[in-house]
Amino acid sequence: MRCTGDIEVRELEExxxxxxxxxxxxxxxxxxxxxxxxxxxxxxxxxxCRRPFRLDAIKKPPIDAFHRDLAAFVHMDEARVMPGARRGxxxxxxxxxxxxxxxxxxxxxxxxxxxxxxxARGIPREIPKDAGNRITGDAAAARIEEVTREFxxxxxxxxxxxxxYQFGNEHEVREIAKAAHAHDIRVLYNGAYSVGILPVxxxxxxxxxxxxxxxxxxxxxxxxxxLATTKEYAAEVLRTTKTRGDLTRRxxxxxxxxxxxxxxMGATVMGMMASFPAVKERVNRWQEELANGKVVIDALRSxxxxxxxxxxxxxxxxxxxxxxxxxxTVAQTHRKRGYFFTSALGDRGIGGVIPGATRVWKFNTYGxxxxxxxxxxxxxxxxxxxxxxxxx
Amino acid sequence: MSRRAVDAVFQGLFTLTDIRVILRRTAPSHxxxxxxxxxxxxSLADLRQQVSILEEELLR
Numbered sequence: 001m002r003c004t005g006d007i008e009v010r011e012l013e014e015x016x017x018x019x020x021x022x023x024x025x026x027x028x029x030x031x032x033x034x035x036x037x038x039x040x041x042x043x044x045x046x047x048x049c050r051r052p053f054r055l056d057a058i059k060k061p062p063i064d065a066f067h068r069d070l071a072a073f074v075h076m077d078e079a080r081v082m083p084g085a086r087r088g089x090x091x092x093x094x095x096x097x098x099x100x101x102x103x104x105x106x107x108x109x110x111x112x113x114x115x116x117x118x119x120a121r122g123i124p125r126e127i128p129k130d131a132g133n134r135i136t137g138d139a140a141a142a143r144i145e146e147v148t149r150e151f152x153x154x155x156x157x158x159x160x161x162x163x164x165y166q167f168g169n170e171h172e173v174r175e176i177a178k179a180a181h182a183h184d185i186r187v188l189y190n191g192a193y194s195v196g197i198l199p200v201x202x203x204x205x206x207x208x209x210x211x212x213x214x215x216x217x218x219x220x221x222x223x224x225x226x227l228a229t230t231k232e233y234a235a236e237v238l239r240t241t242k243t244r245g246d247l248t249r250r251x252x253x254x255x256x257x258x259x260x261x262x263x264x265m266g267a268t269v270m271g272m273m274a275s276f277p278a279v280k281e282r283v284n285r286w287q288e289e290l291a292n293g294k295v296v297i298d299a300l301r302s303x304x305x306x307x308x309x310x311x312x313x314x315x316x317x318x319x320x321x322x323x324x325x326x327x328x329t330v331a332q333t334h335r336k337r338g339y340f341f342t343s344a345l346g347d348r349g350i351g352g353v354i355p356g357a358t359r360v361w362k363f364n365t366y367g368x369x370x371x372x373x374x375x376x377x378x379x380x381x382x383x384x385x386x387x388x389x390x391x392x
Numbered sequence: 393m394s395r396r397a398v399d400a401v402f403q404g405l406f407t408l409t410d411i412r413v414i415l416r417r418t419a420p421s422h423x424x425x426x427x428x429x430x431x432x433x434x435s436l437a438d439l440r441q442q443v444s445i446l447e448e449e450l451l452r
Contacts, residue, residue: 014412017419017420030409034405034406350420369417372419375420
């Protein structure tokens, strides 16, 4: 079936259980789907934009109130919607990182953190991970000392992921923030895999900036996200324009420089807003999500030769698994080679695993029902049994 | 101007969305529980009503 022309309808979510690691938390709520239908036109939220002509001041629809609610949701003072978490990284890096200044991130940081630093002409320095693929406060403290010695000044900024994209492991945010603040280093919390799926309290974590992803974890269309901060830092990162045209003498009111004025002006912000009540409620069901995921993890662990590479017990629904000594051994001789596995999953109505992957791969059970997790768990063990791999 | 027809179009799309969500939640088997079946019945009844409104408003 096609939407139009060569554009096929995307039916993956309707026809299959999708375990793609990056898509789980961004699946729309019914409310967001409806908002997208109504607000798909370009500048659709601007019908009632009045002075001071800025997105976060629009009262109808109540985008102003949504911004206040977003800040409260992550326990910070100010928030702005952004075109993805990466644009939040960029706004903070552009504000605080000078050319040649060191910036700390981690051995598990997302590439967009590196690019934000590069864009600001800073120099990235990584905090190493430990043997369990976790970033600790002690490692951060040691790296701060090293980098301060190397550059003769402390880093301008530190990026830390609450849960990383590679393993879905939880990192010592509080301890890392404490170590950074001991050297007056600002801390940016990357909540791309936390804000919107589990409770996040930026003040309690002791961070200066909370960045979240709408399309990754807030049931919102892409690109969308949030940047939240304290009153103190809001005055800097959300500073308003002071520029003036030399010929026309034009000025641009209260537009915020790092946001290039307004950010999400249609279906993206309305999708975020429409999902928000459900998102606020669903973060309280995080333990239920982990329990559903555990059924799948237990099934995989019961398959001989299969190793969960992420920390265990799991504290996130995104998991990295090593099946080189299980499913990949089947792939060596199977007529479909590496594609046997994703093909067998497809036959059982499961999608989202990279075609041909039988070695090291990731999946995410977030948002699946208990029944769907049961189906997924059975699928893994059945595929193993059918191909001569011992289960139990 | 037919506000009634416009509202019926949106209500119909929203009702179809509710059915779409049930398809997602029950994928891949689409085996519906009694509660789901009742929800689909209600949605289809509403959808028929919206189609009737559109016929009245646009084809009379």
